[in-house]
Amino acid sequence: MKNLLKNTLVGITLAAMTTGAIAATKSDELAEKIGTELIQEYMSQASSGKEPTEAEFAQNFMKKMRSHLGEFKEAVTGDCVEIYGKEKNSACQCVTDKLDFEANFAVIEKQISGATAESMEKEINALTKNEEDAYQACGLDIKISRAADEKAAKAAAAKAADDKGAKKK
DSSP states (O other), rough: HHHHHHHHHHHHHHHHTTTTTSHHHHHHHHHHHOOOOOOOOHHHTTTTOOOOOHHHHHHHHHHHHTTTHHHHHHHHHHHHHHHHHHHHHHHHHHHHHHHHHHHHHHHHHHTTTTOTTTTGHHHHHHHHHHHHHHHHTTTTTHHHHHHHHHHHHHHHHHHHHHHHHHHOO
8 A cells, every 4th residue: 555655646746747847736736636536446445455556556547647638638727827827828728739648648657657767768858849849839938837837846845844844743
C-alpha cells in the first residue's frame, strides 16, 4: 500500500508538471481528485490482499486521467485565464486546443512505470516544443506562465514545509 500512495503522489505531480507551463491549480486539483479516487478503489481491493503492480497502477491512473480529459482541458484553460486575465480567454482556449494531452499522458504513464527522464528525453523535448509552439501560435508569452508556475511551486513547497513543521508540534 505504501508503494501505491507513493505512485499516486508521483502521478499527481507528473500530471501537474506536464499539463503545460501553467501554474496548474485547477489541473492539480483534478489530478489529485483522480488520485484520491484510485486510492479509495485500491484500498478496498487491498483488504482482499490484492495490491496492483506499478504497471497496473500506471495504466489505471492514466485510464482515469484520459476519462477526465474534458475536465482537464477546462482546468488548463481556467488556470491559463487566471494567469493571463479574462481578456485572454480565447488565447488560453487556443493553447489548450493545441496542447498534445495524449503525448503528455503517455509520458506520465512511462514515468509512473519507472522510466527515467533521461530515457524519455526525446518525448519530453517534443512536449516542450509542442507547448512553446502552442503559446506562440496563440499569442501568449510562455515566460509569464513559467514564472507563475515557479512561483506556485515555491509556494507549495513552503506550505508543505509549514505543514510538516506544524505536525511535529
